[in-house]
Amino acid sequence: NHLVPHLADARVRTEETEPRIVHHPSDVVVKLGSPATLSCRVDGSPKPTIEWLRNGQPLGTDKGDGRAVPMVLSEGSLFFLNVGGGRRGQTHEGVYACVATNSAGKATSRNASLYIAVCPFLLPG
Secondary structure, three states: OOOHHHHHHHHHHOOOEEEEEEEOOOOEEEEOOOOEEEOOEEEEEOOOEEEEEEOOEEOOOOOOOOOOOOEEOOOOOEEEOOOOOOHHHOOOOEEEEEEEEEOOEEEEOOOEEEEEEOOHHHOOO
16 A cells, blocks of 8 residues: 555654653742742643642632632643632642643653741731
8 A cells, every 4th residue: 555655754744742841840838819830831742731730639720710720821830810728728738740641641740839828917816
């Protein structure tokens, strides 16, 4: 079948490369109510999709209330508009990791912790 070599050539041209984490997130300490960014930049072809894990669980991103929930930026970083202790005891504190996936494979970043710095004068009492 004389079509096969052409398919092989096309395959080489659109070479798939598995995702690679180019920039890993690092630990951040944030004041309550302040913005924060956990950096993550990835490489790969086709362009990998980014998912974030918090404490090993897939992170819910923006569903309506954009203030409470972090957004994934186009390059892959995770952006918090204001870091919250949150209602119902929800908090953004935790261990985060960035996972990049494409048809060629999957890569997971190093873990990064987000800590909320509590200023003494904000405490009730």
